[in-house]
């Protein structure tokens with residue numbers, strides 16, 4: 001039997017394949033020089049799959065994902081498909097993967113590399129040392145609640161409906177992930193909802209409070225309304241350690257948090273499922289950004305979020321912390337050397353494209369190893 005880890009690579013659309021190419025370079029080198037044994041399968045998802053197979057993701061690909069040790073995902077989305085019904089859109093690929101594999105806890109670390117302090121949207125004195133973790137619930141909430149749809153009313157006008165639904169167990173399990181993470185960090189969790197206007201938010205707050213009281217009294221817990229949280233992230237982001245929140249708020253707050261680290265192109269993520277009978281978890285790793293149609297094909301996308309997502313994969317799914325550290329240190333050193341893609345460019349730095357940034361990270365890994 002092969003002792004190789006099964007990795008499913010789904011590059012997707014737009015800049016997805018461009019930034020994934022830079023990870024492939026690193027994988028190739030690690031296989032040759034670090035004893036990394038991977039059995040890699042590549043498949044089409046998103047608009048790329050729609051064009052060939054007529055669906056955003058095939059059932060066989062979901063099955064492959066289920067049987068893999070980890071999934072490395074790029075991004076999906078293409079304006080060419082924006083006119084079609086929701087079930088036919090490229091984005092269904094990622095939503096279906098999360099739902100079918102029960103990938104409920106999306107870890108989005110917003111960590112500022114020292115060298116990028118001038119690229120942050122915030123002043124250096126406000127953002128220095130930033131290291132926060134957003135834990136976003138990803139299989140419930142308004143993304144999946146019923147009823148949903150667009151109805152035509154008797155007078156011919158229409159109404160669009162989405163429903164925010166959270167159950168006790170859905171909230172409990174994601175809260176536990178956040179509290180467990182906090183224990184390994186600065187031991188603080190801030191739970192974010194809108195309990196002032198939403199019953200699902202009220203239940204969220206009550207359940208997180210109960211889990212805390214019963215199982216994690218040693219962790220410091222606070223609560224915050226989502227609108228205030230957006231403001232506080234800009235005013236004083238270092239007040240946060242772990243933020244736990246629902247699907248929609250987590251999506252929005254993490255894009256906001258990415259700009260504190262310099263760019264959307266810097267934020268990786270890991271999405272974890274429940275612990276399986278064999279002690280492992282289904283897991284998918286992806287940058288938080290999308291297919292970026294405005295820059296796709298230009299060779300200027302920042303590959304670091306995708307590369308750092310692979311580092312998370314090594315750490316969480318393959319138990320290879322040293323290799324993850326190697327990638328993260330290499331990224332840090334490359335940024336310290338002054339290389340910048342356009343999205344993190346600041347004066348006096350050297351502008352490079354996707355490929356040169358990827359190559360620079362690999363060269364640095366070779367030096368460090």
Ligand SMILES: NC(=O)c1ccc[n+]([C@@H]2O[C@H](COP(=O)([O-])OP(=O)(O)OC[C@H]3O[C@@H](n4cnc5c(N)ncnc54)[C@H](O)[C@@H]3O)[C@@H](O)[C@H]2O)c1
Nearest residue numbers: 075076077078264265288289290291292294295301302343
């Ligand atoms: N998980 C995913 O696959 C995912 C995530 C977000 C958006 N999307 C999809 O992507 C498509 C485009 O959405 P959008 O434009 O709102 O969001 P986006 O994240 O694709 O891009 C937002 C902005 O950030 C820039 N950007 C994003 N990633 C970058 C990178 N690595 N380097 C440099 N700049 C980068 C883009 O050029 C754009 O100006 C939509 O179809 C959307 O649904 C997919």
Ligand SMILES: CC(C)[C@H](C(=O)O)[C@@H](O)C(=O)O
Nearest residue numbers: 076077091094095251288290
């Ligand atoms: C593409 C879309 C469905 C997705 C989401 O909203 O979850 C994206 O914005 C993300 O952040 O992963």
Ligand SMILES: [Mg+2]
Nearest residue numbers: 251252255288
């Ligand atoms: Mg998003």
